[in-house]
Amino acid sequence: MNRVTYQDIQRDVLDRIKSREWEPGDLIPNEETLADTLGCARATVNRALRELAQAGIIDRKRKGGTRVSISPIRKALFDIPIIRKEIENKGNKYSFEILSEKKTRLNKIDGLSVETTHKSNDVPYAFEQRWVSLKIASGLKKLDLKTISINEWLVANIPISTGTISFCAESASEKERKLFNISSNNALLIVNRETFITEDLVTKVRLSYPPGHKIKTIL
Known part of the structure; x- marks a missing residue:
């Protein structure tokens, strides 16, 4: 019989939260009950x-028990934006177009690779190249990707615990030059981001923006 590790317990808890078996604010079983159910030591739980x-995924209180966080996302220094809201907040019309979609594997994990153009008033606003784990975001298997962007669906449905983000300028690829209707001399603003639930990669995304684009955040 395989020994139950603390990572196994974390995955079990996260699966229940993601499936909405345990919803935000719900009280979850105590340590003793979980240890009995999962067949492990209470210290492991x-x-x-x-x-x-x-x-930040759960809230623990000595006399109040353990509950799923109301907003099970750790407060980040840089919030993950919903591109639709960015565009609509400027008074513009949002739309998106999926350019390609295929199942791929990254680090032996089944995932989905999707290229998406986000548009503002029908003009390309951002080009998104994304890989997302189907192990974590299993709900994508049943999602009609034409009804909601993966960016917005992930922010609304998948809690994260940590991530990395970087900004740089890069020369536009041939595809990006055609998409943004720019010359080969133009550089694009590039945002690379990875997000995780504990040690599991949720998604890896590269966003490219046309010359002159600005990103503003609050410190």
């Missing part, structure tokens, strides 16, 4: 829950 609490 304690470590698993302690790390999830540190990531």
Whole structure:
């Protein structure tokens, strides 16, 4: 019989949260109950829950029990934006077009690779190249990708615990030059981002923006 690790318990808890078996604000079973159910030591459960609490996914109170966080996303220094809202907040019409979609594997994990153009008043606003884990975001298998962008669906449905983000300028590829209708001398603003649930990669995305685009955040 395989020994249950604290990572196994974390995955079990996260699966229940993602499937909405345990919804935001719900009280989850105590450590003793989880240890009996999963067949492991209470100390193992304690470590698993302690790390999830540190990531902001659950809230633990000594006399109030453990609950799923109301907003199970750790407060980040840079919030993950919903591109639709960015565009609509400027008073413009949002639309998006999926250019390609295929199942791929990254680090032996089944995923979905999607290229999307986000448009403002029918003009290309951002070009998104994304890989997303179907192990974590299993709901995408049933989602009609023409009804909602993956960017917006992930922000609304998948909690994250950590991530990385970088900004740089890069020369436009031939595809990007045609998309943004620019010359080969133009550089694009590039945003690369990875997000995780504990140690599991949720999504990896590259966003390219046309010359002159600005990103503003609040410190």
